[in-house]
Amino acid sequence: MRDLFALRRKIPPGTRRILTLLSAWLLLALLGPMLAPHPPGEIISGEVFGPVSAHAWLGTDYLGRDLCSRLLWGIRYTVAICMMSTALSCCARVFLGIATTVTPVWVERVLGRLMDGLLSIPSLLFALLVVATAGESAPALILTMAIIYMPGSYRTSRALALRIVRMDYITAARARGETRSFIILREILPNMTDPLLSDIGLRFIYAVLLLSNLSFLGLGVQPPMVDLGSLVRENILGMAYGAPAVVVPTLVIALLTVGINLTLDRGRV
């Protein structure tokens, strides 16, 4: 327990803020659907695009279903799919980063070239290509987004590691005769976590934007599942009446992305 507190004190405030924010969204994604007042598919009212009431806390959607419940489920799918793909691409690049230090040089070169090639395909286009062939299943979406965001993060983390390895304190650690695992775990990794975390936060936002765009186009999460982008899509007719069914999901997306971006920006300054 004391170790935990010591660890907490060591974390810089910027990192702590972004960690808190990400955990809050994760918690909402995990617990939210349990708090949902109605099942997401149940039609609770004859009134479509209904206003906010005691029965339907955020109004009703285009079929008269409870928006609040659907929103909680939508947050779960958006956050879960995007976090999983971000985590996957992060793991892949850590694995590749470590692997390329022990493999022959040409492997690293070829990998770098492949990553550059991947970067030259715009992300939404890549996603559309995969959806055109493999369909819109959740695992396919997660895997696709993990692949899309791998090259960028691979480059960032590699540049970061190369810069840290050249630092004086690494030379000092080497001169002290520390083992390689000590240098990697206690000297390099702690100095990488902060920038890496802000990179992960940024990739998470990109993933949320990409998934929302795909779902908005009708090529992302499919019914009966629902995410924030598809909520906006299915209720778009409510725009004419300014219905909460279309306003609230858009606001939640903005809250998610702008919130994380502002937190990251504050950490950078």
Added chain:
Amino acid sequence: MKGRPGSLIAGRSVMGRLVMSRLGAAGFSLVFVIVTIFVITSALPGDVADTLLGQGATPEATARLRVALHLDQPAWLRFWHWAGGMLTGDPGRSLLTGHPVSELVLPRLHNSLLLAGATAAVSVPLALAAGLACAMFRGGWFDRIVTFLTLATVSVPVFLIATLAVFVFAVQLKIVPSLSDIGSIHSVWQFIRVFLMPVLTLTSVTVAQMVRMIRACMIDVLSAPYIEMAVLKGLSPQRIVLLNALPNAIGPVVNAIALSLSSLLGGVVVVETVFSYPGMAGLMVESVAARDIPVVQCCALVFCVAYLALTTAADIVGIASASRKRDA
């Protein structure tokens, strides 16, 4: 610009080599893109024949369609035919309508270029002015408001801005139609009315990105020692930005503009769909939904080539400006 050894000063030939190696990398990326598009659309699980005929298809019908689509041939042979057709200007026929893909794509491409051109014409001057003003009055209220607005704009999905634009201009103010109908353009006013919303949406996204990059470039240049000298001489910040910093920042700024324009693509896809604008991105989304693979492949390739051209141009401008600075 090829480097002729001996006849030019050292800086130029270094630049020539850098440009050539950048072009080489672009060529490699092009090959990679062609192969990737083919691999994704042909080698992934999910048979086009099955998808097209649906679940009730008989095995014989599926087999016949597979032969008709050359799906029975080995992958490398199909790739050879496909890539050859693409490069010689024959991208095949649509699975859905049977029309040649080029007939479908070309008019749409024209419309998309029109949209992109109009957006660039509006957003580049706007972004330049705003970015420079931010750098001039750095830390002031204008800078702070613009920084917050651009950050908010780049971090929300494009469809949010598009729906907001529809809500304000078409639903509330009723000054523009919410759908684009290019066929009805007969006057300048109608042209503006049809293009207003798509261009407005795309512009706000592009401008936000450009302003952020231009501001960063200018601030980078403003930290140079000769700027400090100008400050010590007592020149006003406005004068320093326009007369001392801007000439040296032109390379990075042009680079930033080209990069932002290349990121326009994601926005184009959404905007064309939201406003039913008859462009190529809209065609691609329709084709993806209908699983019309030849059209998807062709659209994807055209978009990738445009993207590659812009990013390569951005890099070459960056290289050229860096070498000019070294020569000076």
